[in-house]
Structures are given as structure tokens and as C-alpha cells.
Amino acid sequence: MVPRNEMAHWAHEASVRMTLGNSGQTIEKGDSMFFQTGRDFIIRLPLRLNFRKLRSIGRISTQVAFIALGTLLVGMPANAQGFPGGDVSATANFTLNHGLTFRVSEREECLECDNSDDGNLNYGRGLVGNTSSLTAEFELTGENLGLFVRMHGFVDFENTNGVRETTPLSDAAKDVAGRGFRLLDIYAFGAFDPGGVPLDLRVGNQVLNWGESTFVPNGINVINPFDVSRLRTPGSELRDALVPVPMVFGAVEPVPNLSLEGFYQFGWEKTEIDPVGTYFSTTDYVGAGGRYALLARSNFRDLAKSVRDLGLEDAINTGLASIAGLELKYSADNPFPAIERADDREPPDDGQYGMALRYLSPALNDTELGFFFVNAHSRLPLVTGKVPNPAELQESVGVAQAVSGALAGPELPASVFRNLAIAHAARNGLPLDPQTIGGILASPEFRAAAGPQVERIVPGLVGGLAGFHAIENYANAARYFVEYPEDLRTFGLSFNTVLGASGWALQGEYSFHPDLPLQREEGSIFAEALAPIGCYLDPRIPDKSQIPAIPDCKFGIIDRVLNGHLKRDVSQAQVTATQVFGSVLGSDSTGFIAEAAVMAVHDMPEQIPHDLPDPMGHRIDTAGVNDDLADATSWGYRGAVWLDYHNAIGAARLTPYVQFQQDVSGSSPAPFGPFVGGRRVVTLGVGANYLERMSADLSYTMHAGHHNSLEDRDFVSISFNYSF
Known part of the structure; x- marks a missing residue:
């Protein structure tokens, strides 16, 4: 058994804080308001999409932005009042942040964690993160054209200069979690009306959000990857973690209440999981800095x-x-013997696209219905091996x-x-x-x-x-390597509505992923790769000339690349409810949001020759008797409750909150599955905001559950933000 990082499930591993929207701010129909409840939960209030007001995160050269702007200018009607002849407005916004993370729980000994314990062993109780960051964004806007740029820089003094207890962080790990500068969004956008039909275009590095998922990944919203380390930083925002991809996006409204959207990506990016040896990492050989995998404790x-x-x-x-x-x-x-890592096998940049149809139904109380198709390459890594x-x-x-x-x-x-x-x-x-x-x-x-x-x-x-x-x-x-399978398809349905005059907002989605690659347990891959030499060493096989004919010796795999995954059709459904109440416990307002989701693997065999791990890396036993296994069906829920106290201390607003998560039943296969049976996470915190310019947050996160690899990594986070 080789526990692994829960790569797709960064949103469930560590919650830090909640940043609410501006008090009293008017949110136009179609906007989406995000607030991050730490590195664990990301909450999107279910307000309908208005593609003209989307803003995203990206990373690309400035050359692309100028090409994009030129493309829009060339295609603009001669009488358009954009940059050439109209007024241009420019805005700039900056956010300074400093965050501290402290480990508050003692390490628990793990005798089966040789490939997953560097992060745990590297940090005792005390400071594990000390990060300063600056985010800058700039926007030029004409009458119907615009250019948006966002950039982000950070340094974690603890993980750049601090001394680790067991394994020093590699340069590759420090480049991800220790310090960095990224040019994020850089795209041109325009709004046109050819023939009286509204048309919106965006060209450049950007993020596109589809579907209605609030907490649980692996749904419809598979277009953009994440930088998980940024979500680990106290005081971080979703925009700092979304990894942009270069694409062309267009949306048209041919008739009232009906919109068509489409995109084509011309660049691929991966999800950057926790680097090896950092505090939240649970794999020692897949993330940045991973160089070899130990074979077994022996x-x-x-x-x-x-x-x-x-x-x-x-x-x-x-x-x-x-x-x-x-x-x-x-x-x-x-x-122990170890297998070294070979170069990653990344997919091509092209061949990624998607289409969406949205319909706003007045007959259903303005319910929005969505239909989606996405073809994209995996953003999450899968592991396989090469036999000598x-x-x-x-x-x-x-x-x-x-x-x-x-x-x-x-x-x-x-x-x-x-x-x-x-x-x-x-x-x-x-x-x-x-x-x-x-x-x-x-x-x-x-x-x-x-x-x-x-x-x-x-x-x-x-x-x-x-x-x-x-x-x-x-x-x-031998060698192992990380690969990212190509052409993963997603079909999706969604809805978004308000239940009459009750004030309850309800949203949900169903996604179907045909032939989704499910990670085989890496220990099984390594054992299969070693089978030929094992037979030559086995005293029960005195006549070594018979080895090629013995099936268990797997002589046929010599000098081959093993198949590191098993393909199965996967369905996922989720529903989210949101309500903002009046005064509770003397607050000015009280908010509640909860999401439940279920994942089902179709035709999952009861006994399979290739072991599957759950998202924490626990293997599925071929005899079906091991309780550390991935299940055909798994489900759980996440949620948050918060109270707003306006002018609690002078003009400052205080927001105490509770975030909760439970994976109720079943463990879904890695790397895409979101659930680990029995895992529980609770965060208690309080945020303060002064005139929407200065904010602070203090939170305590507790982990529980036998199969939760972060069970002994409870932590306290403190953050301070200043916007100008």
C-alpha cells in the first residue's frame, strides 16, 4: 500500500478562512460572487452567469494579449466606438497579504508511509508557513473593448529559508511553494452586436467556469487546473490559485433567454499539487521535487x-x-530499493474544446438550465512504470x-x-x-x-x-513516470433556481465521464514490474527456463510500459442549497450553504487484477476483503455557516464562521474521485473587514478519519490583507 496525495481533492484538505463579499454590495443578475473558506472550501453563491462580466486568472506571455487585442480590433465593425475613437478608462488594484500557518497537533507514527511521510516528518508543532504576497490587476476599458491583466508574486520565508527536520525541500519544490511570480490573466475582451445579436469574445489567458459545483471537484468544471499551494496560503483568494490557459471564448445570445457558448484552448497546463516535503504533501514521488519511489518496507x-x-x-x-x-x-x-522517476509525459496543447447551451426558463421561475460538453486533457497526474x-x-x-x-x-x-x-x-x-x-x-x-x-x-x-x-x-x-491522459470527455446537465419566495437558492449538476482513467495502486504497478526478477529469485522455481511460460512471472511485460490506469465510465451528481437569513445571535445577517454529492463508477468489478487506490492511496484488494479500498459508489457533503456583524468594532465588520466536511460512505478511486470514507474536516474561524480595504482572519482546522492522510496535521492560520 502506497498512500498518495489526494490530488484532485485539495479543496477538502485544509480550510483556513472565509472572505465574504462586500457588505451591502449590489450583485447584478448573472454575476458570480466567490468567497473562499480557506484551502478547504470554495463557495460560489449560485447567481446566474453573465459572460460579459466574467473575470479570470491566467498565465501567458504579453505577446498573446496584444495578438488577442489586435484580433478583436480587426474584427470590430467600422463604426464601433472602442479604443480607436472612444473614451478609455484605466483602473489598477493591488492587494498585499501576509499569512502564517502553525501546526498544532503531534505527529503520529506511520509504519507504512515510506512514500508519503516527508511532509509530515519535515514539520513539528509550530510555524509551517510564513508567506507574503502581492496581487496586482489592471484593466483598460473602452466602449466595447477591453484588456485585463493580473499578476501575482509571493515568498514563503519559512519554506524558502527554513530548515526542514528530515528532508530538505528541493529547488523544484521551493519554486512552487517557496517563492514565485506569475503573470496571471492577460486577455482582451469585446462585446459586439452583429445583426442585433449580442456576441461576447475573450482571447488570451483566462479561466472559464462552467457548471454549478460549489465544493466538490470532478464535475462539469474541468476546464482549468489549480495551483494547490496557493490555496494553502492563509488569506489567499481563489483568483490566486486558478491556473489560466490560453483560449478563445465566445458567447452569443441568438434569441432572448437562450445563449450558446464555446471555447478552444491552444495551451495545456497541469494542476500543481503539493510539492514533495511541504507540510500538506501526502506523496513523496509525484509532486514537484519527487525523484524516486521506495519499493516497500522490508x-x-x-x-x-x-x-x-x-x-x-x-x-x-x-x-x-x-x-x-x-x-x-x-x-x-x-x-530500500527505489525506482527513479523518468520525465513526465505531458499531452499536446491542442485538441481541447467545449460547448455549452444555456436556457433561462420564465415558466420555471427563471430557472437556468445548462447543457455542456468538454473535451480536455487530464490536469491531474497518473503514475505508471517502465519495465527493464x-x-x-x-x-x-x-x-x-x-x-x-x-x-x-x-x-x-x-x-x-x-x-x-x-x-x-x-x-x-x-x-x-x-x-x-x-x-x-x-x-x-x-x-x-x-x-x-x-x-x-x-x-x-x-x-x-x-x-x-x-x-x-x-x-x-526500471523507471516510473507521471502521465496526463488525453481527450477526456465530460457531458453535463445543470440547473440553477430560487425556490419561490422562500429565499432558498438551489443549484445542481450531473456529469458523465466516459472511459475516465482510474489510477492503479502504485505499489501494484511496481510489484508487477518486479515480477520477472522475483521469479528468478524464487527457490520454488528450480528450472528457470520455465519462467517465460509462468503467467505470474509476467515475462511478457519485459521492456514494456505498464498500463497505470483502468478506464471506467463515471457519473457524478451534486446539489447545493444556499440561504441568507436575518438576525441570529444578534448578527445583521446569517448565511448557510451546503452541498451533497455522489460519485458512481459504472461496471466496477468486485475482483480486479489491477488494484485501485482510493484518493488517499489505499489499495483495492483483489480478494475484496481489504477495507482500505476504492468503492463503486461514494458520497459526502460539505458546507459552511457564517454570521455578519456590521460595525462591530467601529466601522469594522466581524464574521465568525464554521466550515464542515464529511465523506459519509465509500471511497472514490484516485485521482479524480473526491471522497475518502470516514474523513471529516471542521474549521472554526473569525474574519474582520474594515471599509473593504483592510481585513484579517483567524481560524483553526481539525482533521479526523482513519483514512485521512492529514489526520494528525491540525493547524491554525492567521492572515492580514490590505487592498488599495
Whole structure:
């Protein structure tokens, strides 16, 4: 079992704060108001989309923006009053933020977390994040044309300069979580009326939000990836984390209440998961900085220690040098064989597009109905492996033979006898000087008693060491890599309405993902890759010439790339309810939002030859008896409650809040599934806002659940923002 980062589920792992919309601000029909309830929850009030007012996050060169602007100018009617002849307005806004994160819970020991514990071991109780950031946005607007630019820079002083307890952060990890500058949105936009038909266009790096999901990922809104590390930062906003992609987006309203939308992307970006070794990371080999995967916890450490204690390194190294030029590789820091990471396999930039149809039904109390199709490449990583070739397999077999030959002489039994004599002297309080040890070794009684132990110990030690070095050599020739499958299709239906005069806003969606790739458990992939060398080392197969014909030896996979995923059709449905009440506990207003969702994997076999992990990396057992498995059906809910106190302290508004999450039943397969059975997350916090220019937030997040990889990583966050 190899626990992994819950890559698709950053929105459920750590909540920090809530930033509410401006008090008393008028929100026009069609706008979407976001407020982030920390790195755990992102809440979008279910107000209908107005594509003319969308603003997004992006990352692309400035060259694209000027090309985009030129494209719109060329296509503009001659009498349009945009930049060429009309007035132009310019605005600039800046936001300074500083956030601190403190770990408040003790580490729990995990004996099966060799590939997932760097982040946990690197941080004790105390400061784990200390980040300053600046976000700047600029907008030029004419009568019907505009240009929007946003950029973001940050530095986390703790993770850039701090000393980690176990594993130093790599430069790649620091580039993601330690410091950085990104040019975000940079796109041109225009509103036209050809033939009296409203037409909106955007060209450049941007984010496009489709569907009605508020909390739960893997629905309709699969167009843009995320930078998870930005959502981990106290005081961060959704706009800082959305990764833009270059695209052309258009929306047209051919008849009243009916709109058609479409996009075509000409660039691909991945979701940037937590870098290896950072506080919230739960995988040591997939994110930025991941270089190798340990194969398994085993007795290799003890075997290597025995070789060192018995003084047999020279004999083994001499034997190995004659075969492969290798030496014994023992160290306390790397006691297990490991598979190194090869280059990621990323998809092409083209071939990503989507279409949407929206209808506003007056007969259904102005309910908006949406129909969607998206074809996009995976933003989330899947892991697979490359098996060594026949020559590398034979070299590893030779390594095993060399080690066995090196230990076939009298040195090993003599060393074992001597160790037993030392142990006998120590147990009986005898001196450990050479004369006493020599006397014990010369005793016939000792020889008679120790002889059977030596006969038992030596073959196991020889076989174990031979196997260790053979597997180590074979693993050094193997590789794993991260891939992003192409052409993942999503079909979706959505609705958005208000329930009469009750004030309850209701929204929901259904999405269907045909042939969605579900990650095989990485330990199973690695075990399959090692099957050929395992058969050569298996004493139960004396005739090695029969190995190619034995199915379990998987001789046919030699020199091949393994299939790291299993394709299945997946459905997901979710519904969200929102209400803003009057005064509760003396507040000026009280808000409530909750979302429930269910994920179903169609035709999920009860017993499958390729193990599937749940989102935390727990494997699905081939016998179906392991409770650490992915389920065909899984569901859960998320929500938040907040109270607004206007002018609580002078002109300052206070907003205490509670955020909650529970994965009620079932664990969905990685990497897209959102649920881990039994996981619970609760955040208690309070925000303060002064004249919409200065704000602060304090929160405490608690994790629970046996399969929650962040169960022992409760934390407190503090943030301060200043906008000007």
C-alpha cells in the first residue's frame, strides 16, 4: 500500500478562512460572487452567469494579449466606438497579504508511509508557513473593448529559508511553494452586436467556469487546473490559485433567454499539487521535487546492517565488481530499493474544446438550465512504470549469483559463530575481550548448540542479500513516470433556481465521464514490474527456463510500459442549497450553504487484477476483503455557516464562521474521485473587514478519519490583507 496525495481533492484538505463579499454590495443578475473558506472550501453563491462580466486568472506571455487585442480590433465593425475613437478608462488594484500557518497537533507514527511521510516528518508543532504576497490587476476599458491583466508574486520565508527536520525541500519544490511570480490573466475582451445579436469574445489567458459545483471537484468544471499551494496560503483568494490557459471564448445570445457558448484552448497546463516535503504533501514521488519511489518496507535494512556488522562488505563488493561493477549500497537514509522517476509525459496543447447551451426558463421561475460538453486533457497526474529490458534482467540475475558466490566460503559461518559467541558472553555477564570470546568459540558445547542456528541463519542471510542486490539492480534499471491522459470527455446537465419566495437558492449538476482513467495502486504497478526478477529469485522455481511460460512471472511485460490506469465510465451528481437569513445571535445577517454529492463508477468489478487506490492511496484488494479500498459508489457533503456583524468594532465588520466536511460512505478511486470514507474536516474561524480595504482572519482546522492522510496535521492560520 502506497498512500498518495489526494490530488484532485485539495479543496477538502485544509480550510483556513472565509472572505465574504462586500457588505451591502449590489450583485447584478448573472454575476458570480466567490468567497473562499480557506484551502478547504470554495463557495460560489449560485447567481446566474453573465459572460460579459466574467473575470479570470491566467498565465501567458504579453505577446498573446496584444495578438488577442489586435484580433478583436480587426474584427470590430467600422463604426464601433472602442479604443480607436472612444473614451478609455484605466483602473489598477493591488492587494498585499501576509499569512502564517502553525501546526498544532503531534505527529503520529506511520509504519507504512515510506512514500508519503516527508511532509509530515519535515514539520513539528509550530510555524509551517510564513508567506507574503502581492496581487496586482489592471484593466483598460473602452466602449466595447477591453484588456485585463493580473499578476501575482509571493515568498514563503519559512519554506524558502527554513530548515526542514528530515528532508530538505528541493529547488523544484521551493519554486512552487517557496517563492514565485506569475503573470496571471492577460486577455482582451469585446462585446459586439452583429445583426442585433449580442456576441461576447475573450482571447488570451483566462479561466472559464462552467457548471454549478460549489465544493466538490470532478464535475462539469474541468476546464482549468489549480495551483494547490496557493490555496494553502492563509488569506489567499481563489483568483490566486486558478491556473489560466490560453483560449478563445465566445458567447452569443441568438434569441432572448437562450445563449450558446464555446471555447478552444491552444495551451495545456497541469494542476500543481503539493510539492514533495511541504507540510500538506501526502506523496513523496509525484509532486514537484519527487525523484524516486521506495519499493516497500522490508527486512532489507536489517540484512544490510548484518552485512556491515559481520564485516562482509569487501567480500560482496568483490563478487559484484566481477559481474556488474556494483558495490553494496547500504545507508540509514536509503535502506530500500527505489525506482527513479523518468520525465513526465505531458499531452499536446491542442485538441481541447467545449460547448455549452444555456436556457433561462420564465415558466420555471427563471430557472437556468445548462447543457455542456468538454473535451480536455487530464490536469491531474497518473503514475505508471517502465519495465527493464532482457539484458538488464540478466544482469540482475548475475548480481544475485555473484552475492551468493561471494558468501559461499567459510567467512560467513565464522562471522555468524563469532556474533553468537559475543551474544552468549553478553547475556552471561562475561567479558567481551578476545580471550573470552576465543574460549567460547573453542568450546565443543558451544559449537554443538550454535551449529543448528548457524545452519539456519546463513542460508537465509545469503538468499536475502542476494535477492536484495538483485532487486536493487533491477529497480535501478526500471523507471516510473507521471502521465496526463488525453481527450477526456465530460457531458453535463445543470440547473440553477430560487425556490419561490422562500429565499432558498438551489443549484445542481450531473456529469458523465466516459472511459475516465482510474489510477492503479502504485505499489501494484511496481510489484508487477518486479515480477520477472522475483521469479528468478524464487527457490520454488528450480528450472528457470520455465519462467517465460509462468503467467505470474509476467515475462511478457519485459521492456514494456505498464498500463497505470483502468478506464471506467463515471457519473457524478451534486446539489447545493444556499440561504441568507436575518438576525441570529444578534448578527445583521446569517448565511448557510451546503452541498451533497455522489460519485458512481459504472461496471466496477468486485475482483480486479489491477488494484485501485482510493484518493488517499489505499489499495483495492483483489480478494475484496481489504477495507482500505476504492468503492463503486461514494458520497459526502460539505458546507459552511457564517454570521455578519456590521460595525462591530467601529466601522469594522466581524464574521465568525464554521466550515464542515464529511465523506459519509465509500471511497472514490484516485485521482479524480473526491471522497475518502470516514474523513471529516471542521474549521472554526473569525474574519474582520474594515471599509473593504483592510481585513484579517483567524481560524483553526481539525482533521479526523482513519483514512485521512492529514489526520494528525491540525493547524491554525492567521492572515492580514490590505487592498488599495
